[in-house]
Amino acid sequence: MxxxxxxxxxxxxxxxxxxxxxxxxxxxxxxxxxxxxxxxxxxxxxxxxxxxxxxxxxxxxxxxxxxxxxxxxxxxxxxxxxxxxxxxxxxxxxxxxxxxxxxxxxxxxxxxxxxxxxxxxxxxxxxxxxxxxxxxxxxxxxxxAAITSGGSYMESAKDKEDDDDGHPRGGAAFDLGLAEMEKPKLNFAGVGGMEALKEEIRMKIIYPLQHAELFKAYDKKVGGGVLLYGPPGCGKTLISKATAGEIKANFIAIGLHQIIDMWIGNSEKNMHEVFELARRNAPSILFFDEIDALAADRRDLRQSAGRNIINSFLMEMDGSESDNDGVLILGATNAPWHIDSAFRRPGRFDRTLFVPPPDEGGRAAIIEVMAQKKPIAELDPRALAKKTDGFSGADLKAVFDLATEEVLNQAMKTGKVIPLTTKDLIKAAGRHQATTKAWFESAKNYAMYSNQSGFYDDVLKHLGLMKR
Missing domain, CATH: 1.25.40.10 (Tetratricopeptide repeat domain)
Known part of the structure; x- marks a missing residue:
């Protein structure tokens, strides 16, 4: 082949x-x-x-x-x-x-x-x-459902009847699989590196939630929306969970499969139920991963069903009947350029945080955390960090995996545990290409030619194309 x-x-x-x-x-x-x-x-x-x-x-x-x-x-x-x-x-x-x-x-x-x-x-x-x-x-x-010639799904009259247990079909009885809602034990101390981002989160998210009474004195609601964007594998999900741990809030992670439904109207109902759950359990963090799939630019959608989900999302965020006080909505995306501009309006995702690949110090901290559960003879995190410029946290994990596989081959031959060394890890790093480079190639074009609002200024600063 x-x-x-x-x-x-x-x-x-x-x-x-x-x-x-x-x-x-x-x-x-x-x-x-x-x-x-x-x-x-x-x-x-x-x-x-x-x-x-x-x-x-x-x-x-x-x-x-x-x-x-x-x-x-x-x-x-x-x-x-x-x-x-x-x-x-x-x-x-x-x-x-x-x-x-x-x-x-x-x-x-x-x-x-x-x-x-x-x-x-x-x-x-x-x-x-x-x-x-x-x-x-x-x-x-x-x-x-019957599939119409237009490609949409149509319920029959019988579909709309109640189930045997009395619940309407597609109604409040559906299971969103949210039993895993929790107050995470992970906090910032358990996240290697990302110090500048942590400080931004403290200023924009944590301090307002910790001083809620002061905000109420100024008639300002606590919560709102924060959009995290950057290359894949750089810790957007991890830092979101750690943020919930810092403020001891309920953390509700939402996957696309818990929202999208092929039956007409159910996706919108799912979206409403998710927000209602967060409101009932405030203070809470509602986390949407790969949010570009739920908040896509409506101009790119030819089917009305997709637009309806987006409109429902917008209404839940700041509609006239939506009270999200104490609910922080975090969205993570690798493709912010695909998100409908309406989501960046004040009152929705009005705060944006760029999550870059870790710097050398951050990589060294991540390496130390990753090494804790490995048999290692000697480790020089700084030496490995210098050899992994541009690597994301996921890339560093791949380096450990490659080095482990190599050592395991030798260990299986001898039947003994062979510790990893810095030399093994540096050798593995040479076999792995940073996955963030492709992302920055795309992001650079948007940052240079579609940055009228300054949305991508942090990308330009990271690339050295704008003064900090």
Whole structure:
């Protein structure tokens, strides 16, 4: 297969914008485990043809392989909404639901995909679904929806009836899977580096919440919205959880799968229920990861369902009937340029924090934390930090994983534990490329040419293109 890829690369040199050739090459990359190269190639196709179904489906496959099941599900559902006859999207959605452990819903999706194209039958999926009750419903007691020609979902009259237990279908009885709400024990002391960001969070988030009475004296509500953005793997989720730990607030982490629902109106109900839960348990932090998928620019959405979710989100944040006093809404994104500008209006995400890759001191602190549970003979965090310029926290974890794998190979031969050394880690760092570089290449273009409001000033300062 590697030879075939080389041949395709050569062909693309002569025909770089050939969409079928690009898709074929990207599929080959997936077969060879070259996930990042496949992702970049699918994106090249979509730059020229944003509606290209195979490339969109390919990116959904990539997201699933990267463990981003929520993102993969959203992509697959959008394809189905736009192209109801795309059997492959139903099959992929079945795989995603299997990964998430929702076998009844996986069965429903698989049955619809096979009904559209029996040649896509997958023995592996069928084995996983063996014994699951054939899907008269989607696993939540609802009849399958009819797919209209416009790609939307329409409930039948019977669908709107009450369940046997008296709850309306799609009503307050649905389970958002939020039992894991907690007051995190993690605080800033347990997060290596990020000192400048911690101080910003103290000034913008923690001190106002700790001096709530003073704020009320000035008739100013405590809470609001803060948007965290930056390269992937730099600790946006970690610092959000640590912030909740600092102020001993309830931390409610929301995934896309807990909001997005294929049934008309349910996504909006889910959004409202999430905010109501946070209000009932104030002081609380409501954390949305990959928020660009829930707060996308409405100009990029052709389906009204997506716009309705965004409008619902905006209303919950600062609508006339929304009282979010004591509720802090944190959103994290790697792609702030895809977020609807309405979310950055005062009263919504009116405070923005850039989460950059850790500096040398921060990397050394992270290295010390990561080394605590490893057998290490000697460790020079500073020496390793100097060799890992631009590395994110996730990159540093990858360095430890690579070094551990190398030492484990030797340990299995001898049957003895062999400690890691700084030399092992530096060698592993030389084999790993910083994943933040690609992000900064994209961010630089937006920061230089779409920065009328100064939103990306921190990116320019980090890149040395603006004075601090």
């Amino acid at each position: 590697a030879q075939n890829l080389d041949a395709l690369r050569l062909a693309l040199q002569h025909s770089p914008d050939n969409a079928p050739l690009l898709v074929l090459f990207a599929d080959g990359c997936l077969d060879e485990g070259l996930v990042e190269e496949a992702e970049q190639t699918f994106q090249r196709v979509l730059q020229n043809d944003p509606a290209h179904a195979d490339a969109r489906l390919g990116l959904a496959h990539v997201a699933l392989l990267q463990g981003k099941t929520s993102q993969a599900a959203v992509r697959a559902e959008q394809i189905i909404a736009d192209t109801p006859a795309c059997a492959a999207a139903f099959i992929l959605l079945a795989r995603i639901h299997i990964t998430e452990g929702d076998l009844p819903k996986a069965k429903a999706m698989y049955d619809q995909g096979i009904a559209l194209n029996r040649s896509l039958a997958d023995p592996g999926i069928e084995k996983d679904l063996h014994g699951v009750k054939p899907s008269e419903d989607d696993g939540a007691g609802r009849k399958r």
